[in-house]
Amino acid sequence: MSPSAGGLVVFLLSVQVIQSQDGWRVNYLKTDVCALKGSTVYISCDITHPPGIDPSDIKDRFWFTKEKDGEPVDLGTDSEYSGRVTYVCYSDSCYLTITDVRESDSAEYKLTFMTNKPGEKYTGSPGVTLSVTDSGLQVQVRRSDSTWLELTCHSSCVLSDHPEYDWFKNEENIKTGSSLLVSSGSTDRYSCDLRGSWDNGSPAVYGPQRPSVSVSPSAVMLEGDSVTLTCSTDANPAANYTWYKEHEDSPRASGQNFTITDFTAEHSGNYYCEAQNEMGRSNSTLLRIPSSGKGGCTWSTTKDIVIFVLLLIIIIVLAVPYIKRRMFPERPEQRPENGTQIPLTNAGHQEE
Numbered sequence: 001m002s003p004s005a006g007g008l009v010v011f012l013l014s015v016q017v018i019q020s021q022d023g024w025r026v027n028y029l030k031t032d033v034c035a036l037k038g039s040t041v042y043i044s045c046d047i048t049h050p051p052g053i054d055p056s057d058i059k060d061r062f063w064f065t066k067e068k069d070g071e072p073v074d075l076g077t078d079s080e081y082s083g084r085v086t087y088v089c090y091s092d093s094c095y096l097t098i099t100d101v102r103e104s105d106s107a108e109y110k111l112t113f114m115t116n117k118p119g120e121k122y123t124g125s126p127g128v129t130l131s132v133t134d135s136g137l138q139v140q141v142r143r144s145d146s147t148w149l150e151l152t153c154h155s156s157c158v159l160s161d162h163p164e165y166d167w168f169k170n171e172e173n174i175k176t177g178s179s180l181l182v183s184s185g186s187t188d189r190y191s192c193d194l195r196g197s198w199d200n201g202s203p204a205v206y207g208p209q210r211p212s213v214s215v216s217p218s219a220v221m222l223e224g225d226s227v228t229l230t231c232s233t234d235a236n237p238a239a240n241y242t243w244y245k246e247h248e249d250s251p252r253a254s255g256q257n258f259t260i261t262d263f264t265a266e267h268s269g270n271y272y273c274e275a276q277n278e279m280g281r282s283n284s285t286l287l288r289i290p291s292s293g294k295g296g297c298t299w300s301t302t303k304d305i306v307i308f309v310l311l312l313i314i315i316i317v318l319a320v321p322y323i324k325r326r327m328f329p330e331r332p333e334q335r336p337e338n339g340t341q342i343p344l345t346n347a348g349h350q351e352e
C-alpha cells in the first residue's frame with residue numbers, strides 16, 4: 001500500500017471513530033517524535049469534547065502502547081517504564097514525559113480515557129509515533145575564518161527539546177554547549193554527545209594524518225607501461241586527494257589513485273599527494289618514480305647498449321690492422337732487412 005493510500009485509510013478510520021464517538025477527539029501536537037537514546041521525551045495533546053461536557057467528566061486518563069486482552073495497558077503500571085513516566089493532565093490537555101528513553105520505547109503512544117457516559121471509553125488514535133535512535137549524532141564542520149572552524153552537533157532525528165551537548169577532544173570532555181570553535185589543520189579528534197547520556201556519541205571528526213603513498217606495479221616499468229600511484233590516509237570526513245610532482249605548482253591529478261598511462265622518461269621524478277578534508281590538510285612524503293627500475297632494462301637502455309656494442313665492433317674492426325701492425329712490427333721490417341741482406345751477401349760475394 002502506498003503511503004498516501006495508507007494515510008487515506010487511517011484518515012477514514014479516524015473519521016469513523018470520531019463519528020461514532022459523538023464529537024470526542026484527541027489532537028496530538030506532534031505525531032512523529034524522534035529522540036536520542038537517553039534523552040527525555042515530551043508528548044502532549046488536547047482533548048476536544050462534545051458541547052455541554054464538563055471537563056471533569058473526562059476520567060481515568062492514561063497513556064498506553066500495548067493492549068492486553070483487548071484492554072490498553074497503562075504505561076504507569078508497565079515495569080519497563082517504571083520510574084521513567086510522568087503524567088500531567090489539565091482540564092482538556094494531557095502531557096506525557098518519558099525520561100532516559102530506550103530503543104525499546106519506540107512505539108505508538110495513545111491517550112485513552114473514560115467519557116461522561118458510564119462504561120464508555122475513548123482512545124485518541126492514531127497516536128504519536130516515537131522513534132528512539134542509538135546516537136544519530138553527527139559533528140558538522142563550518143569554516144569560521146582562515147584559522148577557526150565551528151563544530152556543531154546535529155542529530156539525524158529532530159529533537160523534541162533543546163538538547164545540550166558535551167564536547168570531547170581526544171575523548172576528553174572539554175566543554176558543554178551547542179558548538180565548539182577549534183583551529184583548523186588539527187589532527188585532534190572531536191566528538192559530541194548528548195549531555196548526561198552515556199552512549200557512544202557522535203563519530204569523531206579529525207583532519208588527515210600524513211598520507212602514505214604507494215606505487216603499483218612496484219616492479220620495473222617499461223616505456224609505454226601504465227603505473228598507478230595511490231595515496232591513503234585516515235580522516236573523518238573522508239579526505240579528497242590531489243597529486244603534485246615535486247617543484248611544480250599546479251597539480252597533476254586529483255583523486256586517491258593517479259594513473260600514468262603511456263609512461264615516458266618525462267614522468268620520472270618525485271611525486272607527493274595532499275589529503276584534505278574540512279578539518280585540515282596534509283602532504284605525503286615524496287614518492288620516487290625512476291625512469292627505469294633498478295637493474296632493469298628499458299627499451300632506451302637496450303638501444304644504447306646495442307649502439308655501444310656496434311660502435312665497439314666498428315672500432316675493433318677498424319683498429320685490428322693497426323693493432324696487428326703495432327703488435328708484430330718485425331715481420332714487415334724483416335723483408336727489407338732480407339732485401340738488404342741479399343745485397344749484403346751479394347756484397348759479401350762481391351767482397352769475396
Ligand SMILES: *[C@@H]1O[C@H](CO)[C@@H](O)[C@H](O)[C@H]1NC(C)=O
Nearest residue numbers: 216228230231255256257258
Ligand atoms: C584505488 O586503487 C585501489 C587498488 O589499487 C582500489 O582498491 C581503490 O578502490 C581505488 N580507489 C579509487 C578511489 O578508485
Ligand SMILES: *[C@@H]1O[C@H](CO)[C@@H](O)[C@H](O)[C@H]1NC(C)=O
Nearest residue numbers: 240241242254276277278279
Ligand atoms: C577537497 O575538499 C575541500 C574541503 O574539504 C574542498 O574545499 C576542495 O575543493 C576539495 N578538492 C577537490 C579536488 O575536490
Ligand SMILES: *[C@@H]1O[C@H](CO)[C@@H](O)[C@H](O)[C@H]1NC(C)=O
Nearest residue numbers: 244248249273274281282283
Ligand atoms: C602541500 O603542497 C601544496 C603544493 O605544493 C601546498 O600548496 C600546500 O600548502 C602543502 N600543504 C601543506 C599542509 O604543507
